[in-house]
Amino acid sequence: GQNIDQPTEMTATEGAIVQINCTYQTSGFNGLFWYQQHAGEAPTFLSYNVLDGLEEKGRFSSFLSRSKGYSYLLLKELQMKDSASYLCASNTNAGKSTFGDGTTLTVKP
């Protein structure tokens, strides 16, 4: 079966750094997605990690440890517009994705 766990809510201050953790237990694991979803909008792809290590894309970075079943999304220089839900999803070799419930991030001035 598949099990994805991430915190429900987080709060951070504008300009700060925040790390959103995700743990997974996935049979036939291939990789891990991170999506951003603003309220009332569609999810937007942020990253897909297959190999262990950190991948950086501008202010956003994503890390994966396959042996630990663990990933995190790191957001630097937080902006108010980063307030959103962040979804972690595991993907299997067969292409099936299972999503976590999402972490609602609130950025405060």
Add this chain to the structure above:
Amino acid sequence: DAGVIQSPRHEVTEMGQEVTLRCKPISGHDYLFWYRQTMMRGLELLIYFNNNVPIDDSGMPEDRFSAKMPNASFSTLKIQPSEPRDSAVYFCASSLNRYEQFFGPGTRLTVL
């Protein structure tokens, strides 16, 4: 490119009626995904296609749901008969490589 196009954007129907949701993927994308999102269950993958062929439909809730992709530029998700518990936002997404998926704006379905 206009991105993934879904129609209708909102649908309100009565229990027992047939509902058809439509999706036009981004031109050139070989993969198409249908998702459902609710407060209770979060975002769920229902089915995905590769080159118009259904690859995994294990997420389709039951026989009342069916999806087709008659050509590379069009897909439908049909619910017949609809039930109140089907009320959700249904997203279609497309991808070149199965990984970087581009989502449409979604169809908000309400079944009374």
